[in-house]
Ligand SMILES: Nc1nc2c(c(=O)[nH]1)N[C@@H](CN(C=O)c1ccc(C(=O)N[C@@H](CCC(=O)O)C(=O)O)cc1)CN2
């Protein structure tokens with residue numbers, strides 16, 4: 001049974017792009033169906049339209065009431081026929097309705113070795129800045145199942161990289177982002193095998 005994938009992304013959607021490439025070149029037995037973004041100008045939304053996915057811009061701008069936004073995101077994702085949801089650099093908290101509709105089938109990638117450097121306020125560059133400030137000798141990325149609590153869900157897969165002396169935000173971020181695509185692919189395959 002091949003997975004039916006949907007995505008949420010706020011900016012580039014790099015993990016989503018890697019998964020769709022893997023679907024098209026046979027590395028992953030799945031069908032990409034839809035992508036929604038809270039950011040109407042996100043490169044991920046433009047790319048998804050080009051890639052022929054169903055797309056939607058869903059944010060507080062259109063749905064000021066968080067419950068109504070949660071419902072709208074759930075309805076868009078479920079009507080697409082997807083059975084698995086991937087958060088690909090999605091910077092908003094997911095609500096209970098979406099989580100209930102995709103129970104145990106929502107994956108998120110976070111650019112640190114959770115539980116370190118995770119939680120509310122920990123996203124994008126802030127994560128790498130926190131790692132550099134902590135003096136940790138290693139960092140990496142984590143794919144976890146998503147629960148209502150931010151970055152609290154069970155870990156599916158992790159991949160480590162060294163933090164090198166002289167590292168800057170940009171050099172550490174580049175080293176972590178270089179491993180994220182393969183890590184997400186590994187995690188989705190593991191979920192598919194369950
Ligand atoms: N219910 C859940 N929703 C989301 C989770 C999760 O684990 N449970 N993970 C995040 C992704 N993420 C870390 O991997 C993350 C995203 C955003 C934030 C955050 O603090 N966001 C700010 C708003 C930032 C903005 O508007 O750009 C906030 O909510 O105040 C922390 C961690 C995705 N959703």
Ligand SMILES: NCC(=O)N[C@@H]1O[C@H](COP(=O)([O-])[O-])[C@@H](O)[C@H]1O
Pocket residue numbers: 010011012013014015088089090091109110111122123124125127141177180
């Ligand atoms: N807390 C979530 C988070 O910080 N996710 C991180 O944001 C970046 C998004 O890049 P992208 O927009 O190019 O996909 C990725 O590095 C991802 O791990």
